[in-house]
Amino acid sequence: MELPDARMFQKKLEALPWARSVTYIDKETALKELVDALGDNPEDLLGYNPALASFEIYLNADYANTDSMAMAETYLKRFKNVQEVIYRKDLIHLVNENVKRIGFILLMLAILLTLISYSLIRNTVRLLIYSKRFLIRTMQLVGAGRSFIRKPFLIGNLWSGLIASVLAMGYLYVLLLYMDSKVGGLITLLDPLMLGSIFVIVLLFGLIIMTSATWLAVNKYLRMNTNDLYYV
Numbered sequence: 001m002e003l004p005d006a007r008m009f010q011k012k013l014e015a016l017p018w019a020r021s022v023t024y025i026d027k028e029t030a031l032k033e034l035v036d037a038l039g040d041n042p043e044d045l046l047g048y049n050p051a052l053a054s055f056e057i058y059l060n061a062d063y064a065n066t067d068s069m070a071m072a073e074t075y076l077k078r079f080k081n082v083q084e085v086i087y088r089k090d091l092i093h094l095v096n097e098n099v100k101r102i103g104f105i106l107l108m109l110a111i112l113l114t115l116i117s118y119s120l121i122r123n124t125v126r127l128l129i130y131s132k133r134f135l136i137r138t139m140q141l142v143g144a145g146r147s148f149i150r151k152p153f154l155i156g157n158l159w160s161g162l163i164a165s166v167l168a169m170g171y172l173y174v175l176l177l178y179m180d181s182k183v184g185g186l187i188t189l190l191d192p193l194m195l196g197s198i199f200v201i202v203l204l205f206g207l208i209i210m211t212s213a214t215w216l217a218v219n220k221y222l223r224m225n226t227n228d229l230y231y232v
Contacts, residue, residue, distance in 0.1 A: 006053065009081065013055060018063035018072055023056040030054060052083070061192070065096050102179070103194050106172070110198050113168060114205045121164070122213045125157060129217035136221045150218050154211060161210030165203045172202070 006024055013022045025033075030051035035041050043049050059069070069092060073085045129136075132153075139149050176195075 005081075009079075010055065013057060016072075018059050018068060020058045020060045022058075025054045025056060027051050027053050064092070066093050106176075107198060110172065110202055114202065114209070117164065117168070117206070118209045118213075121161075121209055125210070125213040126217045128157075129153065129214070129221060133221045133224075136218065137224075140222070146219075146222055149222065150215065153214050153218050157210045157214040158207060161206045162203075164210075165206030168202050168206065169199050172198070 006026075010022050010024050013019050027049050030053065031041075031043060031049050034051050057072075059072070063069070063072070066089060069087060069089070073087070076082050076085050136149055
């Protein structure tokens with residue numbers, strides 16, 4: 001394939017929805033890579049350059065699976081200038097399986113952290129409301145309704161839950177960056193929808209935990225008799 005034709009074909013490949021980037025490797029560059037790999041120049045022995053020009057195609061994360069790559073292989077083989085499509089099917093399958101495991105581990109880690117957070121937050125909120133139990137009783141005695149009494153506690157703790165959730169998402173993102181530094185390109189392989197779902201779940205759980213813990217703790221003291229407040 002002549003260089004102008006190769007450039008046109010490269011542009012055609014780059015326009016495909018599953019192609020993230022396409023690199024053209026000419027025969028001379030391919031020969032240099034072959035010499036580096038073998039340690040000898042096969043051109044000296046054969047009298048001609050046996051290396052073939054090629055294209056390296058990097059797929060978008062959504063298409064980095066065996067089914068999509070098989071479909072891409074079938075599509076590329078339709079072109080008369082394409083002699084062979086090479087990719088590691090076994091490696092792709094292994095990588096996808098590992099990515100699924102990592103996604104599952106991240107989800108389990110998020111759930112575990114949420115449960116631990118719930119226990120810590122619940123106890124913290126109970127102690128906070130406990131210290132305000134006589135203020136709650138005073139507000140009841142002057143005629144404040146239950147909703148009015150709950151409101152400042154709920155709003156304050158909702159903000160705390162929001163901040164805690166954002167911090168938790170930040171920690172998860174830092175963990176992802178660390179894992180990506182150990183396994184190059186990991187983030188690009190993970191499903192964006194799955195990652196987004198994990199972050200949304202963490203955010204919602206943080207808000208729900210703070211709201212429920214505050215609601216239950218305030219209601220506990222709203223239902224108590226004045227004398228019982230001294231023996232809690």
